[in-house]
Amino acid sequence: MTSGRTVPLGRRNLTEDTRRAALSIGGVAVALLLVLVLDGIFAGAIRQVTAYLRTLPADVVVSQQGVRTMHMSASALPPTTAERAAAVAGVAWVAPIWYASGVVATATGRQVSYVIGYDPATGRGGPTRLVAGRTPTDGEVVLDELGADQLGVRIGGRVTVFGAPHTVAGLSAGQTSITNTMAFVAVADFTRHVPRPASYLLVGARPGTDPAALAARLATALPATTVQTRTEFVDSEARIVTDMSAAIMQIMALLGLLVALAVVVLSLYALTLFKLREYGVVAALGGSPWRLARIVTAQAVWTAAGALAAATGLALLLGAVIGRVGPQISIVVTAPSVARLGVAALAASLAGAQLPIYRLARLDPAVAFRRQS
Amino acid sequence: MTTAPATTTRPGPDPSRLSRGGRGSAVAVGRRLVLAEPRRLAAGALAVGLALMLVLLFQGLWTGVRAQVTVYEDKTGADLFVLAPDAASLFAEGSTLPLSTVDTVRAVPGTAWAAPVRSGFSILDMHGKKVAVTLVGSQPGQPGGPWAIAQGHAATADDEAVIDPSLAAAHHLGIGDTLPVQSRTLRVVGITTGPGSFMIGLVFVRHDAAGALLATPDTTSFVLVGTPDPAGVRTRLTSAGLQVVDKAQLRDADLTLATRIYGQPLRLMVASAITAGILIVGLVTYTGVVERRRQYGLLKALGAGKAAMVRLAFGHALALGLLGTVAGSGLVYGVRALLALWRPQFPVILTPAAFGYAAAAGLAMAVVAGLLPAARLARLDPATAFRSA
Numbered sequence: 113m114t115s116g117r118t119v120p121l122g123r124r125n126l127t128e129d130t131r132r133a134a135l136s137i138g139g140v141a142v143a144l145l146l147v148l149v150l151d152g153i154f155a156g157a158i159r160q161v162t163a164y165l166r167t168l169p170a171d172v173v174v175s176q177q178g179v180r181t182m183h184m185s186a187s188a189l190p191p192t193t194a195e196r197a198a199a200v201a202g203v204a205w206v207a208p209i210w211y212a213s214g215v216v217a218t219a220t221g222r223q224v225s226y227v228i229g230y231d232p233a234t235g236r237g238g239p240t241r242l243v244a245g246r247t248p249t250d251g252e253v254v255l256d257e258l259g260a261d262q263l264g265v266r267i268g269g270r271v272t273v274f275g276a277p278h279t280v281a282g283l284s285a286g287q288t289s290i291t292n293t294m295a296f297v298a299v300a301d302f303t304r305h306v307p308r309p310a311s312y313l314l315v316g317a318r319p320g321t322d323p324a325a326l327a328a329r330l331a332t333a334l335p336a337t338t339v340q341t342r343t344e345f346v347d348s349e350a351r352i353v354t355d356m357s358a359a360i361m362q363i364m365a366l367l368g369l370l371v372a373l374a375v376v377v378l379s380l381y382a383l384t385l386f387k388l389r390e391y392g393v394v395a396a397l398g399g400s401p402w403r404l405a406r407i408v409t410a411q412a413v414w415t416a417a418g419a420l421a422a423a424t425g426l427a428l429l430l431g432a433v434i435g436r437v438g439p440q441i442s443i444v445v446t447a448p449s450v451a452r453l454g455v456a457a458l459a460a461s462l463a464g465a466q467l468p469i470y471r472l473a474r475l476d477p478a479v480a481f482r483r484q485s
Numbered sequence: 486m487t488t489a490p491a492t493t494t495r496p497g498p499d500p501s502r503l504s505r506g507g508r509g510s511a512v513a514v515g516r517r518l519v520l521a522e523p524r525r526l527a528a529g530a531l532a533v534g535l536a537l538m539l540v541l542l543f544q545g546l547w548t549g550v551r552a553q554v555t556v557y558e559d560k561t562g563a564d565l566f567v568l569a570p571d572a573a574s575l576f577a578e579g580s581t582l583p584l585s586t587v588d589t590v591r592a593v594p595g596t597a598w599a600a601p602v603r604s605g606f607s608i609l610d611m612h613g614k615k616v617a618v619t620l621v622g623s624q625p626g627q628p629g630g631p632w633a634i635a636q637g638h639a640a641t642a643d644d645e646a647v648i649d650p651s652l653a654a655a656h657h658l659g660i661g662d663t664l665p666v667q668s669r670t671l672r673v674v675g676i677t678t679g680p681g682s683f684m685i686g687l688v689f690v691r692h693d694a695a696g697a698l699l700a701t702p703d704t705t706s707f708v709l710v711g712t713p714d715p716a717g718v719r720t721r722l723t724s725a726g727l728q729v730v731d732k733a734q735l736r737d738a739d740l741t742l743a744t745r746i747y748g749q750p751l752r753l754m755v756a757s758a759i760t761a762g763i764l765i766v767g768l769v770t771y772t773g774v775v776e777r778r779r780q781y782g783l784l785k786a787l788g789a790g791k792a793a794m795v796r797l798a799f800g801h802a803l804a805l806g807l808l809g810t811v812a813g814s815g816l817v818y819g820v821r822a823l824l825a826l827w828r829p830q831f832p833v834i835l836t837p838a839a840f841g842y843a844a845a846a847g848l849a850m851a852v853v854a855g856l857l858p859a860a861r862l863a864r865l866d867p868a869t870a871f872r873s874a
Binding site: 129131132135136138139142143145146149150153176177178179180181183184185186187188212213214215217222224272274275276290291306308309336348351352355356358359360362363364367370371374375377378379381382383385386430434438441 | 579606667668769820830
């Protein structure tokens with residue numbers, strides 16, 4: 113212990129009894145899993161909610177004044193917006209889309225759906241990826257394949273959209289979320305059932321045109337609207353989920369970490385009492401209270417590290433399993449989320465180590481020479 | 486090597502009775518071992534209590550969510566609801582009807598009153614955050630607006646709004662504050678009585694104002710119907726080609742939607758909390774077995790059988806489960822009070838069923854968690870008692 117090499121007592125104490133180590137690390141891991149999974153569900157929801165917008169071909173999106181999002185939003189553009197936007201320098205193309213919440217139903221099921229009306233001739237604003245069938249004509253609809261699966265319909269099947277019968281012409285992918293699915297119909301079809309002005313205007317930039325500069329020019333030309341680059345629009349959309357989930361995430365994180373803290377205190381304190389004689393030996397051999405504290409701290413750090421690794425692995429596994437069992441829920445474990453949780457878990461573990469450290473600070477080295485009962 | 490002096494200084498139970506599973510002796514030994522270190526027992530029970538508190542909290546939050554999800558239809562006083570074809574819920578499905586539907590409904594014999602409501606979601610940009618709300622537009626003096634106003638008054642102008650208490654609490658809004666809705670600014674003139682809505686706040690405005698904000702004039706979303714003869718009026722409205730649902734159907738539809746969205750994550754959370762509880766009970770029980778293996782070895786050396794040893798392990802686990810359930814039940818009231826101050830938009834409604842569920846979870850935790858220490862005790866070598874520490 114004095115030759116420069118030290119015995120890693122903290123780690124050895126922790127791993128000496130593998131079952132006990134598994135229980136302590138497992139207890140902390142499950143508590144951390146609670147936080148990681150919830151964070152993963154929200155991260156997955158962000159990915160799902162922004163899937164359509166992220167894959168739009170547009171560089172700039174124009175919406176009703178004061179409307180910066182699509183999810184849970186209503187937007188209606190002034191009638192001449194498309195023509196005025198098309199005249200702005202740097203605009204390669206414009207494509208209005210119509211958007212409404214609705215229901216896609218069969219005789220046996222129903223799905224809350226965002227219905228998009230678009231021009232199938234250009235395909236702009238339509239399904240991101242058509243995996244089967246073709247684009248819709250009047251009286252037809254393209255459904256997301258997952259939504260279609262849940263409704264039990266295939267291409268050629270009959271569904272009602274806006275209460276009117278439609279035939280499924282095609283299937284798209286990646287546009288069903290925990291809250292809803294998406295359906296695509298032709299503009300004429302949409303406006304016949306839901307007469308209203310266009311909801312958003314997609315704008316493509318000419319090659320070499322900076323989207324931000326184009327957005328600024330469009331904002332000047334279209335004063336009664338809100339103009340955003342696609343990136344800004346996607347960021348705005350993602351923030352709906354992050355802002356709505358912030359309060360519930362704080363509650364869950366606090367409670368999960370509280371349970372983790374309780375497990376760390378329990379396991380480290382019990383282990384410290386169990387190893388009291390050995391600590392007495394270390395003290396009798398000249399080990400300072402600081403050295404004893406470092407041993408317990410090492411145990412806390414190893415417990416937190418092991419638990420974080422286990423929780424991350426479990427969350428990834430759970431994400432894969434849930435992806436197969438209930439694909440409308442997506443659990444996305446992100447590196448920043450793991451890092452944030454790691455810091456919090458380390459803090460909880462170090463807080464949990466304080467009680468055993470306090471106990472060791474008062475340790476009498478003579479305990480090493482007492483007989484156990 | 487040491488001998489076994491402990492047998493002379495600390496007599497154990499009658500081994501013959503213990504080995505036969507004699508109930509009195511076994512219980513006494515178990516109790517003594519469980520109570521040997523009260524501080525550790527309390528710490529273990531507290532940790533189990535934390536896990537069970539989480540289970541109770543999730544159950545209470547879910548009950549609160551269910552109450553909040555149906556608050557609007559529960560409070561409107563309508564007997565029937567006329568929606569767009571295929572729609573089954575009020576807000577989530579974008580129900581849109583021609584405003585003339587109200588006259589059609591009023592003309593149906595048996596209808597006491599009919600009131601149109603224009604609704605739609607909107608995302609507000611407030612203090613740097615995105616806030617989801619449901620705009621609810623009703624005609625002044627008619628049902629469909631704020632059910633009861635706790636502070637302020639109903640909206641009398643197009644730029645006035647009444648909000649629900651959850652929205653007010655979550656964003657510290659009061660009378661006179663403003664809301665940026667679509668491209669306009671609404672002034673808060675009233676706050677309804679509770680309970681508030683869940684996650685998505687309710688903003689009550691005049692019907693025309695909602696139509697203008699949502700850019701859908703001459704339409705409405707649904708029509709509330711009051712009648713002394715719901716069945717007869719419903720038949721007549723359906724014959725007129727309208728989609729009609731009653732309050733029970735609406736509640737079912739809203740709860741089904743809420744369960745589909747929030748149910749699975751909640752079940753995952755409950756499962757995680759129960760697993761954490763199992764591991765905590767297992768940790769405490771197993772630690773107790775490992776640390777007192779000499780005493781347990783002594784019992785075996787004195788003739789205690791496997792069944793008695795297993796019973797000791799499970800007894801310890803059950804005691805922890807029981808104490809943890811009690812601790813969790815107390816803790817959840819404390820956390821609920823703190824949440825009511827910190828995050829009042831998430832009411833926790835505790836029901837006897839939730840406590841029953843938590844008690845069952847505590848019992849299940851104890852049974853599962855007792856397996857590992859029980860296996861260890863069953864395999865314990867009696868010679869352990871005579872080995873030096």
